[in-house]
Amino acid sequence: MILVFKHVFYKNYVGLSLWPFIILKEDSLKDDEVLINHERIHLRQQRELLILPFYILYISEWLLRTLLYLDSYRAYQNISFEREAYAHEKDMQYLEKRKTFGFLRYLTR
Numbered sequence: 115m116i117l118v119f120k121h122v123f124y125k126n127y128v129g130l131s132l133w134p135f136i137i138l139k140e141d142s143l144k145d146d147e148v149l150i151n152h153e154r155i156h157l158r159q160q161r162e163l164l165i166l167p168f169y170i171l172y173i174s175e176w177l178l179r180t181l182l183y184l185d186s187y188r189a190y191q192n193i194s195f196e197r198e199a200y201a202h203e204k205d206m207q208y209l210e211k212r213k214t215f216g217f218l219r220y221l222t223r
């Protein structure tokens with residue numbers, strides 16, 4: 115389910131997923147298939163990790179990578195969940211063929 119909230123977004127971020135919702139900054143973004151696919155990949159990751167552990171792992175990985183790179187944006191881009199979502203967001207069939215815990219492949223790259 116897609117919701118629109120204009121005022122929850124920081125800087126250039128325009129979408130986020132909070133299972134079972136995708137939250138967008140603007141109504142027009144509903145037509146952005148790549149963005150919606152990216153967020154749907156996150157919803158799948160959240161579901162397979164039973165939601166709460168996803169957020170704990172996501173934030174832990176972000177904090178560790180921030181310490182590693184001393185760059186919070188680069189840390190965000192390299193979180194395994196984001197790497198998987200960015201790598202496959204243009205593939206509209208990805209979720210049909212994705213293996214469970216597909217993000218693990220992106221943990222060590």
Ligand SMILES: [Zn+2]
Binds near residue numbers: 156
């Ligand atoms: Zn993402």
